[in-house]
Amino acid sequence: MERPIVLILLMFVPQSWASQTWYNVVDFGAKGDGKTDSTSAVSKAWRQACASTKPSTIYIPHGRFFLRNLHFSGPCNNRAITVAMAGILVAPPDFSAATWLLFEGVDGVSIRGGTLDAQGGSLWACKKSGRNCPRGATTLGITKSKNIEISGLTSINSQMFHIVINGCQNVKLQGAKVTAPGNSPNTDGIHVQLSKGVTILNSVISTGDDCVSIGPGTANLWIQNIHCGPGHGISIGSLGKGLEEAGVQNVTVRSVKFDNTQNGVRIKTWGRPSKGFVRNVFFGHVIMNNVQNPIIIDQNYCPNNQNCPGQVSGVKISDVTYQDIGGTSATEVAVKFDCSKASPCRKIQLKNVRLSYKYQRARALCSNAAGTAAGRIEPSSCLY
Numbered sequence: 001m002e003r004p005i006v007l008i009l010l011m012f013v014p015q016s017w018a019s020q021t022w023y024n025v026v027d028f029g030a031k032g033d034g035k036t037d038s039t040s041a042v043s044k045a046w047r048q049a050c051a052s053t054k055p056s057t058i059y060i061p062h063g064r065f066f067l068r069n070l071h072f073s074g075p076c077n078n079r080a081i082t083v084a085m086a087g088i089l090v091a092p093p094d095f096s097a098a099t100w101l102l103f104e105g106v107d108g109v110s111i112r113g114g115t116l117d118a119q120g121g122s123l124w125a126c127k128k129s130g131r132n133c134p135r136g137a138t139t140l141g142i143t144k145s146k147n148i149e150i151s152g153l154t155s156i157n158s159q160m161f162h163i164v165i166n167g168c169q170n171v172k173l174q175g176a177k178v179t180a181p182g183n184s185p186n187t188d189g190i191h192v193q194l195s196k197g198v199t200i201l202n203s204v205i206s207t208g209d210d211c212v213s214i215g216p217g218t219a220n221l222w223i224q225n226i227h228c229g230p231g232h233g234i235s236i237g238s239l240g241k242g243l244e245e246a247g248v249q250n251v252t253v254r255s256v257k258f259d260n261t262q263n264g265v266r267i268k269t270w271g272r273p274s275k276g277f278v279r280n281v282f283f284g285h286v287i288m289n290n291v292q293n294p295i296i297i298d299q300n301y302c303p304n305n306q307n308c309p310g311q312v313s314g315v316k317i318s319d320v321t322y323q324d325i326g327g328t329s330a331t332e333v334a335v336k337f338d339c340s341k342a343s344p345c346r347k348i349q350l351k352n353v354r355l356s357y358k359y360q361r362a363r364a365l366c367s368n369a370a371g372t373a374a375g376r377i378e379p380s381s382c383l384y
């Protein structure tokens, strides 16, 4: 009599579970005591999971696991590796690698839960003191990989960028919590470049630099339901530093709240010759709270006025829509389109944009910016 019941139950167990192999890092010698170096234990677990032909889960239980920089490299023998984290990974304050935790050349990896604490504080202090300091490391890098899912990850106090997605296809990042102090240098939240089909959802990002920064060669990027602040806002760029540069296209940013950030939605290019471009961008359903530059295109970026012959950007910006954007600017100029003389911005569209300057009238400034406006627009449009 029991047999049929067991069989019926088995029918409901997903195939991927039934054949799942578990690798608990503790079984490989990791210790969640905050002191023991668990790098080689986690590395061994990764190598076995990657070598397995079955779906695999690497499990990091509760505790603080001290981990030096680690390279999770592929290709692997299966396309379903989950790194399930209940615990906290802690970086040594003194390592020097470009990236602390780097996934490279993998296909079909999910990272679930967990906290990454890169302990950037001492490096920021060094940088602020003006001493000669290491550059610092990205906390989590995903490079030359595809079909990646990251959910419920917390990243705190990165030395440099928190999460970098580089040269990837089909990456979904959701429910991330990224935190560093507003005055910590170069602690960008999420940086995307040379990647196609990246989605960033339902995340809270407070840092000392860009909330999300979008580099050359980004296409089909979707960003939705994000809270930014403090920090420098969502930025396409800096672009156009080099002459030969891949463009940015099809970017959607919607349902974002910016609190006390330096910028809201920004496009920024160097005042240098370039074949780069930005096209087909949608910024919509955005709330600005006390943002210094809520809407800005700056095509004259040239720190220290060095190496920008003629100060003219070659990057062509077109088809950028700003729709249903409201709130307050911390400065009088709430909308600024400072476009290139050589390649003016084209097809900028404003639809229902209402921004005030501390409850007074704000201003809009345009140079070399063409487009249209519809609905209520405050400050009134300066596009030609």
Ligand SMILES: *[C@@H]1O[C@H](CO)[C@@H](O)[C@H](O)[C@H]1NC(C)=O
Residues within 6 Å of the ligand: 197, 219, 220, 221, 222, 250, 252
């Ligand atoms: C634009 O990107 C979205 C994902 O963000 C994608 O669904 C859509 O197909 C892309 N559109 C084009 C024309 O490639």
